[in-house]
Amino acid sequence: MSRDVCIVGAGVAGIGAAYALRTTDANVTILEKSRGVAGRAATRRKNGCRYDHGANYVKEYDERTADLISDLGTDGLVDIEEPIWTFDAAGDIAEGDDRDEHKWTWEAGITQLGKRLLDQTNATVERETRVAAIDRDYETGVWSVVDTDDVRHGPFDVVLLTPPAPQTAGILTEMGWGSQEMVALREAIGSVSYRTIRSVMLHYDFERNDPWYALVNPDKEHDIGWLAREECKDGHVPDGESLLVVQMSPEWSSEHYDDDPDEIARTAADKVATLLGDERLRDPDWVDHQGWRYALPNGSAFEEVIRRGEEAGLYFAGDWTVGEGRVHAALWSGIETGERIIDQF
Numbered sequence: 001m002s003r004d005v006c007i008v009g010a011g012v013a014g015i016g017a018a019y020a021l022r023t024t025d026a027n028v029t030i031l032e033k034s035r036g037v038a039g040r041a042a043t044r045r046k047n048g049c050r051y052d053h054g055a056n057y058v059k060e061y062d063e064r065t066a067d068l069i070s071d072l073g074t075d076g077l078v079d080i081e082e083p084i085w086t087f088d089a090a091g092d093i094a095e096g097d098d099r100d101e102h103k104w105t106w107e108a109g110i111t112q113l114g115k116r117l118l119d120q121t122n123a124t125v126e127r128e129t130r131v132a133a134i135d136r137d138y139e140t141g142v143w144s145v146v147d148t149d150d151v152r153h154g155p156f157d158v159v160l161l162t163p164p165a166p167q168t169a170g171i172l173t174e175m176g177w178g179s180q181e182m183v184a185l186r187e188a189i190g191s192v193s194y195r196t197i198r199s200v201m202l203h204y205d206f207e208r209n210d211p212w213y214a215l216v217n218p219d220k221e222h223d224i225g226w227l228a229r230e231e232c233k234d235g236h237v238p239d240g241e242s243l244l245v246v247q248m249s250p251e252w253s254s255e256h257y258d259d260d261p262d263e264i265a266r267t268a269a270d271k272v273a274t275l276l277g278d279e280r281l282r283d284p285d286w287v288d289h290q291g292w293r294y295a296l297p298n299g300s301a302f303e304e305v306i307r308r309g310e311e312a313g314l315y316f317a318g319d320w321t322v323g324e325g326r327v328h329a330a331l332w333s334g335i336e337t338g339e340r341i342i343d344q345f
């Protein structure tokens with residue numbers, strides 16, 4: 001008997017689950033609030049540039065990740081060769097302890113990871129569909145999902161929620177299933193806190209010849225947390241130009257999250273110019289912005305609690321379920337959750 005599975009969120013966790021389910025005859029529907037897929041591991045295009053404005057790359061964390069990436073095809077695969085260096089609170093730059101792990105993205109951007117996985121599935125992706133609530137029919141045990149336009153989707157045998165924990169907790173708030181279980185679930189999920197990041201992209205019509213791909217601030221005392229040269233990724237920035245992806249520190253980002261984006265870009269450009277000792281960097285010829293309120297989870301929800309709904313067909317996946325704000329962690333949480341769903345069929 002074919003099963004109907006609804007996955008909320010087309011980030012790498014949701015897509016990973018659909019990828020695991022590709023070997024079954026499940027009808028998989030992914031409901032995604034944005035126009036694009038891959039969530040925090042997505043890519044933007046502007047003025048002839050491509051840039052990974054959230055996750056910068058996927059680390060070759062382990063063998064299964066390496067195998068999966070190579071199975072997706074090596075055409076357009078980019079291994080960022082330049083190292084990551086560090087800077088401290090005083091702005092002193094030093095060579096980093098950049099171990100020889102591969103740092104993968106694609107010429108067409110890191111969004112390729114999600115897109116290539118998705119291409120191997122039969123999942124239907126309904127974009128610009130923001131889920132507001134889920135509901136369970138006690139008699140039949142089937143689930144339905146209601147979006148913010150009040151459209152009801154379903155029935156589904158299984159619902160998998162993958163948005164960041166606070167957004168997932170919000171979806172559960174509207175639900176009346178088994179009150180005790182629900183209270184425990186909402187508390188476990190709602191307890192996961194996040195670091196906030198403002199990303200600013202600064203474009204220049206000249207190139208710099210730095211020996212590093214990115215600079216990271218390990219003492220976490222600087223207003224800039226991370227600064228990367230997107231031109232180190234083949235296919236991202238035309239020759240003769242540079243595009244800096246700046247992630248302001250979580251403390252600075254939380255404090256200035258709602259500031260005027262252009263003001264944020266001006267401040268970021270000033271801080272970058274000072275850090276790199278290059279006055280030209282104060283005047284980018286164009287900028288772009290992205291606020292990530294839920295950028296990186298600080299921990300995970302208690303696994304035993306979030307698995308309690310599985311017998312009834314309610315699953316959770318995402319970086320917050322494993323406590324690691326990393327693409328590979330989110331991806332494998334999705335794939336492994338997909339495998340548990342299959343076991344239940």
Ligand SMILES: Cc1cc2nc3c(=O)[nH]c(=O)nc-3n(C[C@H](O)[C@H](O)[C@H](O)COP(=O)(O)OP(=O)(O)OC[C@H]3O[C@@H](n4cnc5c(N)ncnc54)[C@H](O)[C@@H]3O)c2cc1C
Binds near residue numbers: 041053162197324
């Ligand atoms: C600035 C930044 C830099 C990072 N750098 C790196 C890096 O270099 N390397 C690395 O490995 N990791 C990095 N990460 C972390 C990595 O991006 C995440 O851990 C990973 O992408 C999380 O995937 P996910 O599927 O769990 O969640 P998400 O990517 O957040 O996916 C959740 C999806 O759910 C959708 N959604 C949310 N609410 C709803 C709703 N109500 N209805 C429908 N859809 C909804 C969202 O639009 C999104 O597409 C970075 C993250 C950020 C923000």
